Amino acid sequence: MTPKPLTLFTAHDGRSARARVTCEYKCANACFHPAPNTSDGAYFGDIVSSLNRRGVLRGGAAAVLAVGAASALAACGADGGSTETSKAAAASDGTGTTFTAVAPNTDDAVRVPEGYEQSVVIRWGDPIFADAPAFDFDRQTAAAQERQFGYNNDFAALLPIEGQANTFLLVVNHEYTTGPHMFRGYDPKNPTDEQIAISMAAHGLTVVEVKGESGSGKLTPAFGRYNRRITANTEFLLTGPAAGSDFVKTAADPAGTKVFGTFANCAGGTTPWGTVLSGEENFHGYFANAQAVTDATAAARLKRYGFAEGASTNVWERTDKRFDLAQEPNEANRFGYVVEVDPWDAASVPVKHSAMGRLKHEGASIYVTADGAVVSYTGDDERFDYMYKFVSAKKVQSGTGASAMRHNMTILDEGTLYVAKLTGDHAAQIDGTGKLPAPQGFTGTGEWIPLLETGPDGKGTSKVDGMSAAEVAVFTRLAADRVGATKMDRPEDFEANPVTGKVYVALTNNDNRGKDGKAAADEANPRNLNKNGQVLELDDDHTGTRFSWSLLLVCGDPNAADTYYGGFDKSEVSPISCPDNLAFDQYGNLWISTDGNALKANDGLFAVVLDGDRRGETKQFLTVPKGAETCGPVVTESRVLVCVQHPGEEDDASADNPASHWPDGGTTQPRPSVVVAWKSGQGRIGV
Template identity: 40%
Template sequence: MRQHEEEQVCNPSGNGYFGDILHLTRRRVLKGGLGAAVLGFLGLPALAPVPDAHAASLPPRPDFGGIGFHGIEPNTLANGLVDDVRLPPGYRYEVLFAWGDPIGIVGLEPGQPEFKWDASNSAEEQALQSGAHHDGMWFFPFPGAQAHERGLLCVNHEYVDQGLLFPDGTANWSLEKIRKSQNAHGVSIVEVRKNPRTGKWSLTRPSPFARRLTGNSPMKISGPAAGHRLLRTTADPRGDTVLGTLNNCASGHTPWGTYLTCEENWNGYFGSRVAGFDDARSSDQKRYGLSATGFGYRWHEFDERFELTANPNEPHRFGYVVEIDPFNPRSTPKKRTALGRLKHENAEVVVSKDGRVVVYTGDDERFEYIYKFVSKRKFDPKHRSANMDLLDEGTLYVARFNADGTGEWLELSPKNPALAGWSLAEICIRTRQAADTVGATKMDRPEWIAVHPFSKAVYCTLTNNNRRGTGNNPGPDAANPRGPNTYGHIVRWNEAGGDPAATTFSWDVFALAGDPAVDPASNINGDLYNSPDGLWFDPAGRLWIQTDATTEASSYRPGGVNANIGTNQMLCADPLTGETRRFLTGPRGCEVTGVTVTPDGKTMFVNIQHPGEDWVGSPTEVSDWPDRNARPRSATIVITRENGGVIGGL
């Protein structure tokens, strides 16, 4: 997502730079000086190039059997730069659900409202259609024998390309255009079904479960911050109800069958018409990246709710994990403030040894932090209703990665002496400042977090950080060993005692992404990739990696960072050996993001976001995926095997 590359750095704190403490150099970290020294302590394999490093490797599931396909070639300029999804032999894909497709609301004709190729659908129609820029998602199966062939698919719609959203692009701005833009955000909930005769998947239209949540849908604010003065507005003097969810990036799901959608770059939708606003910004506004122009959406020009001077508290009502019950279309989504206010990437949920619920989440911006929440009450597997507010009470922590390979979770609560005088509500609203205060480690854009299904080892993608080591910004440290970090890396940790609720951990670096021809520090064991983003373990323990590298055309030309890596892609890694194989390459200019499977593992859903973004070339070079029409569309695809086998398996 190009919005990640905004020019500002919002974290002015001095946290998390351990290079000066132990005088660690990048050379020592990469050549095993640190990794080999602490290998036995960590109980994890060291960096991929280090030999004999797998004595304490992760135990695979008995039916894992390794990766069951050969990696495919990258989609590079030298290989022709195909404007399509490519998969290994024996795999096939079909487009299931693209921007503008009707979701199947009861009372409408199955194909209505139909997508108009000139983008002339109204704001009202957009609210009944798939939103734009598909991102995180999850498949919720129906019970019983139909679990593998029928379910609800929840799909995030992260942001929009306003030049594609309207027939005349960004000209003639109006409130109607803003409403359509807002309605192209949010979440789609659709019913999907496999045809037992043809094996093809399609949406069920109409469906009583079909639902669109947009930038204007009512949501409840729950947890410690609900009702706080910083959440009160003229339209909502109680401070407990907000319209909409925005910039829904990655996601999560709970053991009780609810969907978690995460608000990421929500700051970019706000702005101000007041002269000199940027110079007069409050420290809160600066810390969260609020500015007069935002990302150029211009909503504040016609919708007073997004005017920062008129409504300074409205931004405090975004930046949360939102819980949705997909099986109850009448339910109101809840913004769970106990998980903190930041730019959430995904929300990885696991259950601790004593039954409490743990949620990991990263704050996706340069020099931001990794968090986890531990619920106060325990998960009740027998009574779904007893779990519906588990995420409102508990303890929020932020991570500190020590240079010796150890780490600790720093409590973000008034009990921490460093936060004396803070209320819990203030911590939940000013989470970044609280994390600054306790001394968390500044990371290279923490993105998706995934937990191994058996060992409970935790992996986190750090997509990139082109500011590390530049200007007055912090230089490399043990957990972020490159500066500038053009290609990104993956860090992992083991919680003490294998318990997700533990307050200490041991960590290492799983892989430093990139092309060794450009950056010799890159050490991927297998097929190359750039800027790891999406991350997910399948039920057998295979680690799937999705990428969000720059999509600028120049990056694919000789000498560019993607010249040998190609378009964004999806790979599969064996956590036992670190071997990585390329499974999917995307069309020009796309990001590959979001992945989920049916319970039998034989159907995989993947999202292709913003095909054609940032491509600069002749008209024949601009993506027209998937319809081969002049207007590209983000879409969810369905991947199956010709032999009917498990995706990724032998």
């Protein structure tokens, strides 16, 4: 008899459209457990602050791109000076958003605007090496999966290959796997050894060459020399204050510097020296038997990161003891970092940067200041957790030579890690309803509080009383608790505007805000039982410690009183809910992908005007199939790419009863895929 494992999952209470099965495998039901942050840290509505309101520093960035990953930098003129004034003027009129908005829908298809086309670039299981077998859903093997495109693609980067026109490296994260949708007759409590091995091989990252074609925006995978799969078993180098500490030593790695694997990789970022960053997010769900750790301090640390009792979601501990905390209690401390991969060297060892802290990193977005300092922003994607930035001590070296690359690959190992503390300008007017406190909207100021300073050779200095540098690097959440950081509504992706330098943060939602009279709303998180999320705008002194902020969007039904679209006429916007990943186009418009749309429609990709009379205008460019999440947007002059994650992942569905047949149609199984959209005739996107 075929097992029916999905009877284990119960429906949501209507606040979010994310399926319970997605919550189980993606984040180990994080939102169905008490929030791990039980600290006494103040919500900023209770904070008395003397911060002075400051405008953004409008310094241009250093023009040092090795591979054209322009999103990593603020805009510069040819002479290195700022061109923000002229570019901002172009952005103010909404250039780049001239398309007919896609209507909300529940179709089992990708929908794009009239006059645009789209196609699949690569699907789960597609070969990325010439010797890899074609995908066969009913004959999967771990050996094949190690040579094929992984599962549940999230972040994407598209890097031009120098000297090869219309040819790129596509670098993609594979966040998690969902056994019931990958295998027929799957038993979640007793998967086979081969199913476990396939799951481990389907995680990590893929690097694959893709080629464009004349007269079309299509991209086709090729068996290029850079192609690579990184999995849950790939060797990584751990750097920074955590490396070599007692917190990360295991039987397999008594030196505490070599980590095998990466998983739960969510969003990421590109660097101006040509590498790709990936954030290890919901790593807690991969480890079993937290109750077996009896040391009180170690147990409290596990609890702060959400580790649970009993078996893990994927049951990897059954074939690999490192995932059993009863046998390897330190293994969990080796995950939760920002990962850096050099996609231009398929033999290179990827790095985990502990100087940037250990938390549930949604990603790591790079901004480069006029003098070459590197600033990385990241969110800790959990209810009531924090926003962070890392400011490098080293400066970027230009060029693509070996010496410059060696230098630049160490930039994220030396610098200062900060956490954010915010206060509102109208705190007394915030009542949890989302009511606009003043004509100018929700506004305030903030401070970056230093946690850890890391110098050469990974030697660190703690900025938190009572904690060593290694403790701050490994147990960053506890360090942030101690300094009173501001508790936010699931801070996910950060992106810096390449035109203005302003920084944007997607705060996805928080159903627990104000629940049972606790954790009341504040000005940056202005609604109790927040099911739709908001987007925060920072005017940051990038290498300094002060910023001002405002809410660009308070998402949800435009007809509802508790929503705000930057002051724009809400009758003329596309409804947006649960903002997740962010990107910018060349004109300075913000693009937002969504996860868990609470408005009873499929998730999608939206363009938002940030300046001028149209500030706040929000238009839906694309929708993904039912059950899917929109991830990893890349917006170029002529193409838009999205990762379509977990299509058909609904609670009454499984591989034995699929809810979607996208992308191949007919009676086929749904397959996570990367999609590219372009304007018919290859015109400019949105123009």
